[in-house]
Amino acid sequence: MNNFELETLLNGFLKPHLIKDYCPNGMQVEGKPDVMKVVTGVTASQALIDAAITHGADAVLVHHGYFWRGEPEPIKGMKFRRIKALIEHGINLYAYHLPLDVHPEVGNNAQLASLLGIEQRGGLEDGNPNSVAVWGELPDAITGDAFSALIESRLNRKPLFINGGSHRNIKRVGWCTGGGQDYIDLAASKGMDAFISGEVSERTTFSAREQGIHYFGAGHHATERYGIKSLGEWLAENHKMDVTFIDIDNPV
Template sequence: MNNLALEAILNEFLKPNLIKDYCPNGLQVEGKPEIKKIVTGVTASQALVDAAIEQGADAVLVHHGYFWRGEPEPIRGMKYRRIKALVENGINLYAYHLPLDVHPDVGNNAQLARLLGIDECGGLEDGNPRSVAVWGELPEPLSASEFASLLEKKLGRRPLFIDGGQKGQIKRVGWCTGGGQDYIDLAASKGMDAFVSGEVSERTTFSAREQGLHYFGAGHHATERYGIKALGEWLSEHHQMDVTFIDIYNPV
């Protein structure tokens, strides 16, 4: 498939034009025009780029790419080495950030809900059909320890738990994968019993305790492995692309 045709397919499916983001979405580094093999991963680290070269990939498709708002603009050091490796090997780099978080099928939020068995009910942001933070309900109420165990079993890591002082069980859950910890206040205002995100900030502790909801920090990488993997599987199924997901370990 032509590299620009692949970008058009991904843009049509993920609709990045409908959401304001912190980085460019789509083809970030242009490589060879013909794509036969794609490697997917969470972040376009040097380790993932090296793995793609070893696999003989023509393209790398990630959730976290390059050229973030506010980062230094010169292409030097770590950024230079990564881009140099892509260019020298003719590898195209595609990245989709918030459009992948919010997609109703392959998105990180949707995939996490399926993994945990949560019935997704809607967005936490009123009037926003592409809300970055969402909420849903567990089929059966769980205690905080039972919900922590569920997260550990499904994600392969023990979550950070901040006790909100509730006496009841968890039924209504709000979540935002990755660095979505500051949506905890919105979740509290919507009457959630618990909130899950990938990262945690110092202020998150007091928001949870003072607003009476449990908080679970489940890991940025751990909560965002599943969207990019699902996107690759969609490309394989619907467009007959050769796609390999490579999970570069990240404890954060």
């Protein structure tokens, strides 16, 4: 497939034009015109690029790419080395941030819900059809400790569990993968029993305790591992592309 045709295909599926984001979505670095092998991963780190080179990839498709709002603009140091490696090996870089978080099928939020057995009900942000914070329900109410164990078993990572009320069981769950910890207050105001995000802040502890909502910090990387993996599987299944997911370890 032509590299620009692939961008058009991904844009049509993920619809980045509908979402205001903090970075460019789509092709970020142009490489060779023909794309046969694609490597997917969470972040376009040097380690992922090196693995893509070893794999003979024509493209890298990630959730976290480059050129974030507010980052230093000069291409030097770490940014230079990454981009230089891509260009020298003719590797196209495609990145989709918020569009991948909110996609109803392959999105990070949707995939996390599927892993944890949560039936998604809607967005937490009223009037926003692309709410990055969502909510849903478990089939049966369970304790905070049991839910923590479930998250650990499905994500292969022990979450940070802040008990928002030792006797409160969990049925209604809000979540936002990645750095969505500040949506905990919105989740509490909507009557959620628990809230999950990837990252945690110092203030999150007191929000959970004082508003009586359980909080689970499950890891930025761990909660966003499955969206990009699912997107790659969609490409392979529906467009017969050679796609390999490479998971670069990240404890954050």
